[in-house]
Amino acid sequence: MAMHLDADLTARLDTLARRVGVARGELIRIAVDRFFVELAELRLAGAPFDLETAVNAEIFNGEASRDRLIRRRRRLEAARREAK
Numbered sequence: 682m683a684m685h686l687d688a689d690l691t692a693r694l695d696t697l698a699r700r701v702g703v704a705r706g707e708l709i710r711i712a713v714d715r716f717f718v719e720l721a722e723l724r725l726a727g728a729p730f731d732l733e734t735a736v737n738a739e740i741f742n743g744e745a746s747r748d749r750l751i752r753r754r755r756r757l758e759a760a761r762r763e764a765k
Contacts, residue, residue, distance in 0.1 A: 684709070 698708040
């Protein structure tokens, strides 16, 4: 999966990766694996959890991304309507 990280986040991840003795990519993989383990635990516990809604809510909380994502969603919805 391609990831685009800004310079500040890249530097922070590199610092943390050096501290724990792994590469940045490995650190990200560990974090993603842990996320999926916790998600599975929530599902096994019967907790209602909608991953798409949670991710979208987190993305839309970022003001820098909000307008761009709204425009993208409108374009996708318009394309779906035209395809029908």
